[in-house]
Amino acid sequence: MADALVPDDLWERIAPLLPAQPPRRHRFPGRKPVDDRVALAGIMYIPRKGVTWADVPAERIGCSGVTCWRRLRDWTEAGVWPRLHEALLTELRRAGLLDMDDCSIDGSHVRALKRGAHTGPSPVDRGRPGSKHHVIVDRHGTPLSVTLTAGNRHDVTQLMPLLDAVPRIRGRRGRPRHHPQRLFADRGYDFDKYRRLIRKRGITPKIARRGIAHGSGLGKTRWVVERAFAWLHQFKRLRIRYEIRADLHQGLLQLACTIICLRRLRTAF
Structure with a gap:
């Protein structure tokens, strides 16, 4: 098994x-x-x-x-899951399977059946306790970093923390890669303050404007983040948060990200 x-x-x-x-005791090892x-x-x-x-x-x-x-x-x-995720991202980049030129970011609500850290009244679930998964992915939908917040936190508050959480990915000659060239996001991230912060890092923001009719064309690139959430929520334990401790639910999220990276490695060879 x-x-x-x-x-x-x-x-x-x-x-x-x-x-x-x-180490076990010699006299009474248990x-x-x-x-x-x-x-x-x-x-x-x-x-x-x-x-x-x-x-x-x-x-x-x-x-x-x-x-x-x-x-x-x-x-x-002990920090096992972030190191495992970084190691798999390094393997993907070494194999030429990681495309960080275009990255996408988004958040997804999940219900929290037990209260604890990073839970709050969800605005999309009639105020019931909930949490949010935030993820940034590469051009192929490979998760680069993931965070957990309360259900009433705005998506844009995790934009900079997610960028900071992307590890320095090695695997090729030169400097490690940890920033995209272009970042795609929906209207929830349309704030000029954050556009300026992104540009200071040398990243071109591709964020849909609020108050403009749909049809910007960004969805042709940004849809991979929705697929990444579908991959994550195939793990039934992540569809609803049962863990009281936020760090344990975050650990399961990071473990799921490593499984997604490993599946990509398997299908490529």
Whole structure:
């Protein structure tokens, strides 16, 4: 079961990034810790099936949902997921599969069934508690960075944080790439202040104007960000936020981004 949920190509990339287990005592070693690959299989089971941690089938996975949750907590606090995402983006750029000249940005609402950090009354869900996923993607829809905010935060407030969160992607000679040449966005980002901030970074803003009829033509390039949200929300656990801790939901988001990057690598070779 672990091999099916955690294929070899994923395990080979994530294993070197996992923190080492603390040494066991010689006199009273206690119970042997669960293997990291088995725990990762339980973590992968959650977003794919959309079940609760208590419903993880321990007899099939090899460990309980509580153990999987603790490993997710420890690995999230250790910063495993951003480093894994950056490593896969580097591989994509080395293979010529990353096109950062044109990038698109957008946000998507999700319902939050439990309160916690980064939740708020959603304006598109009758004021129910909700959160927002914000993502910036390249020309092909590959997620470059993702953030989580409360459901009542405006999309434009995450424009600069998302650009700052894009890692310095290596993989080719020269300086690492971390800024696009052109940034596409919908009318929610139409503020002159942010246009100036984007231009200061050497990025050309391609943002639809408010009050103008549809048909700007930006959708021919910007549609890939909508497809990226469809890819992300294929992971059932991400369609609705169940995690009280915002960092754990963010960790699952980043894990989903790495799976999308890995799928692109697989289909290209």
